[in-house]
Amino acid sequence: xxxxxxxxxxxxxTATLYAQIDPVLLRNTPKDTAEMKMNMDAIYxxxxxxxxxxxxxxxxxxxxxxxxxxxxxxxxxxxxxxRRLTLFVSSAISKRIxxxxxxxFEDGTKEINIEFASVDFELSPLLNFRGGVVMxxxxxxxxxxxxxxxxxxxxxxxxxxxxxxxxxxxxxGIFGKKYVKDWVYAYEAYFTNGFDDQIINNAExxxxxxxxxxxxxxxxxxxxxxxxxTGKVAVKNRKIGELGLSYMGGIYNKYQExxxxxxxxxxxxxxxxxxxxxxxxxxxxxNGEWAWVHVDVPDTYxxxxxxxxxxxxxxxxxxxxxxxxxxxxxxxxxxxxRLEYVDWNKGSFxxxxxxxxxxxxxxxPAISWRPTPQTVIRLNYRHNTQHDxxxxxxSKIAGFQFGFSTYF
Amino acid sequence: xxxxxxxxxxxxxxxxxxxxxxxxxxGKPADDSILDGPIDGLTGEQHQMFLRGDVAFNDDVFTATxxxxxxxxxxxxxxxxxxxxxxxxFTTLTRFGQTDSTGNTFMQLGGPQLQNRAIPSFMPEQIPAxxxxxxxxxxANTGLGFLDxxxxxxxxxxxxxxxxxxxxxxGRVNWITLPPYITHRPGTVERNNKYIGxxxxxxxxxxxxxxxxxxxxxxxxxxxxxxxxxxxxHAEIDPEVTNQKVLDLVFYLRTLKAPxxxxxxxxxxxxxxxxFLNIGCAKCHIPELKTGDYSIPALANKTFQPYTxxxxxxxxxxxxxxxxxxxxxxxxxxxxPLWGLGLSKNSxxxxxxxxxxxxxxxxEAAIKGHGGEAQASNASFQKLSATDQAVLIKFLESL
Numbered sequence: 001x002x003x004x005x006x007x008x009x010x011x012x013x014t015a016t017l018y019a020q021i022d023p024v025l026l027r028n029t030p031k032d033t034a035e036m037k038m039n040m041d042a043i044y045x046x047x048x049x050x051x052x053x054x055x056x057x058x059x060x061x062x063x064x065x066x067x068x069x070x071x072x073x074x075x076x077x078x079x080x081x082x083r084r085l086t087l088f089v090s091s092a093i094s095k096r097i098x099x100x101x102x103x104x105f106e107d108g109t110k111e112i113n114i115e116f117a118s119v120d121f122e123l124s125p126l127l128n129f130r131g132g133v134v135m136x137x138x139x140x141x142x143x144x145x146x147x148x149x150x151x152x153x154x155x156x157x158x159x160x161x162x163x164x165x166x167x168x169x170x171x172x173g174i175f176g177k178k179y180v181k182d183w184v185y186a187y188e189a190y191f192t193n194g195f196d197d198q199i200i201n202n203a204e205x206x207x208x209x210x211x212x213x214x215x216x217x218x219x220x221x222x223x224x225x226x227x228x229x230t231g232k233v234a235v236k237n238r239k240i241g242e243l244g245l246s247y248m249g250g251i252y253n254k255y256q257e258x259x260x261x262x263x264x265x266x267x268x269x270x271x272x273x274x275x276x277x278x279x280x281x282x283x284x285x286x287n288g289e290w291a292w293v294h295v296d297v298p299d300t301y302x303x304x305x306x307x308x309x310x311x312x313x314x315x316x317x318x319x320x321x322x323x324x325x326x327x328x329x330x331x332x333x334x335x336x337x338r339l340e341y342v343d344w345n346k347g348s349f350x351x352x353x354x355x356x357x358x359x360x361x362x363x364x365p366a367i368s369w370r371p372t373p374q375t376v377i378r379l380n381y382r383h384n385t386q387h388d389x390x391x392x393x394x395s396k397i398a399g400f401q402f403g404f405s406t407y408f
Numbered sequence: 409x410x411x412x413x414x415x416x417x418x419x420x421x422x423x424x425x426x427x428x429x430x431x432x433x434x435g436k437p438a439d440d441s442i443l444d445g446p447i448d449g450l451t452g453e454q455h456q457m458f459l460r461g462d463v464a465f466n467d468d469v470f471t472a473t474x475x476x477x478x479x480x481x482x483x484x485x486x487x488x489x490x491x492x493x494x495x496x497x498f499t500t501l502t503r504f505g506q507t508d509s510t511g512n513t514f515m516q517l518g519g520p521q522l523q524n525r526a527i528p529s530f531m532p533e534q535i536p537a538x539x540x541x542x543x544x545x546x547x548a549n550t551g552l553g554f555l556d557x558x559x560x561x562x563x564x565x566x567x568x569x570x571x572x573x574x575x576x577x578x579g580r581v582n583w584i585t586l587p588p589y590i591t592h593r594p595g596t597v598e599r600n601n602k603y604i605g606x607x608x609x610x611x612x613x614x615x616x617x618x619x620x621x622x623x624x625x626x627x628x629x630x631x632x633x634x635x636x637x638x639x640x641x642h643a644e645i646d647p648e649v650t651n652q653k654v655l656d657l658v659f660y661l662r663t664l665k666a667p668x669x670x671x672x673x674x675x676x677x678x679x680x681x682x683x684f685l686n687i688g689c690a691k692c693h694i695p696e697l698k699t700g701d702y703s704i705p706a707l708a709n710k711t712f713q714p715y716t717x718x719x720x721x722x723x724x725x726x727x728x729x730x731x732x733x734x735x736x737x738x739x740x741x742x743x744x745p746l747w748g749l750g751l752s753k754n755s756x757x758x759x760x761x762x763x764x765x766x767x768x769x770x771x772e773a774a775i776k777g778h779g780g781e782a783q784a785s786n787a788s789f790q791k792l793s794a795t796d797q798a799v800l801i802k803f804l805e806s807l
Contacts, residue, residue, distance in 0.1 A: 069433075070433040070434055071434070072434055072436060072437060073433075073434060073435045073436025073437065074436065075433075197472075197528065200528075201471045201472050201473060201527070201528075202469075202471060203468075203469045203471060204469070205469040205483055205484060205487065253528060262529050263528055263529045266528075298526075298528050300525060300526045300530075300531060300532050301525060301526070301527065301528060302480075302482065302483060302525050303498060304482075304483060304487060349496075349497070349498050351496075351497035351498050351500065352496075352497050352498070354757060357757070367421065379421065381432070383432075388490055389487075389498075390490055390496050390498070390755070390756065390757035390758075391757045391758055392490055392491060392754055392755055392756075392757060392758070393754050396434035397434065398432065398433050398434050399433055
């Protein structure tokens with residue numbers, strides 16, 4: 001743990017941060033594998049294909065699966081799901097100006113989202129400017145969420161239902177990186193449009209940050225005129241791993257309209273820590289994220305909507321066979337385990353002083369086979385234990401999922 | 409690893425997973441351990457209506473956008489009746505009014521129910537100065553259709569308002585005025601344009617339609633065509649829930665199954681039931697009732713075991729909150745059905761909140777809280793040996 005404190009101290013005391021957009025990725029050339037990639041690089045750390053002399057490169061990924069789940073003995077039967085089709089388009093406008101967009105079709109065409117569409121300007125090696133639809137860098141999963149990178153069919157509950165991954169908004173900001181021997185330091189800071197009062201006014205019946213994603217107007221106008229700030233600092237050591245600390249905060253409610261005061265300003269604050277590493281001997285990959293959400297919910301509103309939430313996940317991925325298999329030269333067979341937990345409502349009842357429950361715990365053992373690094377075929381067993389707000393006997397959901405995800 | 413081994417490995421993994429399915433997927437809880445689920449004998453069409461009502465009851469969460477409040481107690485039906493069981497003090501309902509039966513003069517001040525929560529920017533209600541009040545823990549929904557199908561004459565036959573038989577028990581009917589949207593059940597009895605109330609802590613509700621329309625309006629601030637007045641402005645506004653949804657929900661409540669007794673052949677449970685009868689509990693908590701003709705054939709002419717007489721009883725000064733509801737005086741409470749009692753902890757967060765306001769956190773405490781007409785039974789219970797008390801409670805927990 002001391003090492004991490006040291007890393008954080010070093011990061012905070014670093015006065016000069018260097019950054020440079022890597023244009024290599026936008027060309028149809030091999031990647032610089034020596035350079036350390038961080039979660040913030042995930043949007044460019046994808047396979048792109050450039051056709052001839054076209055000024056744009058294309059890419060994407062697709063994932064589909066079968067699942068059979070039971071909740072308290074009742075099943076909805078055999079389900080085949082087309083979870084995502086995502087298309088990337090990138091363009092090197094000049095050597096130091098790049099554009100990248102990501103358009104996602106979820107559950108067929110049920111949801112179509114522009115998840116990312118921004119222009120990056122490299123103003124100097126120390127400073128990059130980004131504007132457009134940006135992915136708020138809260139935690140790690142929100143930026144590094146491509147299906148083919150994960151051994152699990154479901155995205156982490158804490159990342160997608162507590163933090164609202166994938167969460168992107170219109171805004172502007174800066175980012176940068178500095179490499180020093182085996183170390184790399186990075187920062188990001190953005191002001192964007194933000195949340196709205198749906199986070200405590202939704203059919204989920206709980207404080208639910210993703211509810212704001214249904215407000216398509218957020219790409220056109222801010223709900224309340226107050227910007228959402230998202231900032232992250234991260235440090236990575238080639239031998240130790242990557243540690244990120246992030247914050248996202250702003251006002252979520254409409255506190256005034258036409259100059260008239262409607263309510264006081266009510267903030268939402270989110271803190272997250274993320275970490276990933278690969279153990280040198282066993283090559284075990286460990287990746288985790290934990291976050292805390294604090295929402296100023298009116299005292300006169302129902303306790304059903306939590307003032308505090310916390311949760312996270314840890315993935316442990318162990319390659320067990322790494323050799324050519326069935327004609328695939330770089331095939332890898334992994335076993336993996338995800339543990340995840342979310343407390344949707346951290347607190348106690350005013351009426352009894354008893355604990356407010358409303359929490360979910362899940363474990364997901366998995367087997368994944370990667371015929372190539374860009375493609376994963378996954379078999380998961382999922383087991384969720386979910387308590388209601390009163391802490392009554394839990395609802396249990398469990399079942400098997402089988403599917404694939406691949407870049408193309 | 410060659411291709412053949414790889415394919416074999418994959419096939420074996422899939423086969424093992426398939427074989428393991430039944431072992432490692434969560435099984436259905438035993439029917440006698442849960443309160444939800446429909447009665448037997450419904451048709452496919454009725455099952456569809458039940459499912460629609462189930463969604464309306466358990467999944468529909470109201471928000472400021474679709475009509476919640478602005479003043480309210482809860483955001484959904486299910487939040488007051490988890491798993492269709494008894495509620496938790498978190499959603500206790502507070503009724504206020506006056507101590508006598510001359511009528512609730514606080515109706516224009518937000519009565520009869522306090523909406524103690526509000527959507528953002530609004531302030532919740534306060535109990536007006538001078539108003540008496542009482543707190544009601546939400547009851548279980550289980551088996552309500554059976555209670556609804558009990559003929560009025562059966563209830564009247566159990567009443568003994570002036571204690572003619574001299575047993576100290578004088579159950580009486582709460583005669584209530586019906587709202588215009590109520591359809592009388594077959595054979596309903598009318599006196600001076602008033603009808604028998606059988607639901608609610610004070611028996612102030614005629615049937616499940618009235619209960620549902622009231623709960624939408626007073627608990628969630630949802631206006632329907634049946635209860636068209638907004639609980640905040642007291643003005644008539646457009647319905648915020650469709651008639652079909654209200655009807656589906658009423659059907660759901662009517663067709664929820666009755667709780668199934670557990671361990672009924674256990675020797676202690678059998679002995680406990682005998683003690684229950686011996687000390688006079690069954691004079692009010694009538695073990696068995698029978699339904700009459702009913703619009704849902706699966707509920708018609710059925711014998712069932714609710715442990716209630718659906719009548720008002722004077723429960724003594726300890727349970728007198730000073731609040732009158734209709735003709736039900738402050739110390740009078742309708743005999744609550746005891747079926748499902750043993751499962752209450754599973755909907756109340758792991759502990760009991762019993763009696764009308766949840767003040768009793770054990771069954772013993774609830775029995776000790778009985779006064780008035782039930783004082784003799786309470787005293788008899790106290791005289792039982794510790795073993796017999798435990799056996800009687802074991803019987804109650806089996807219900």
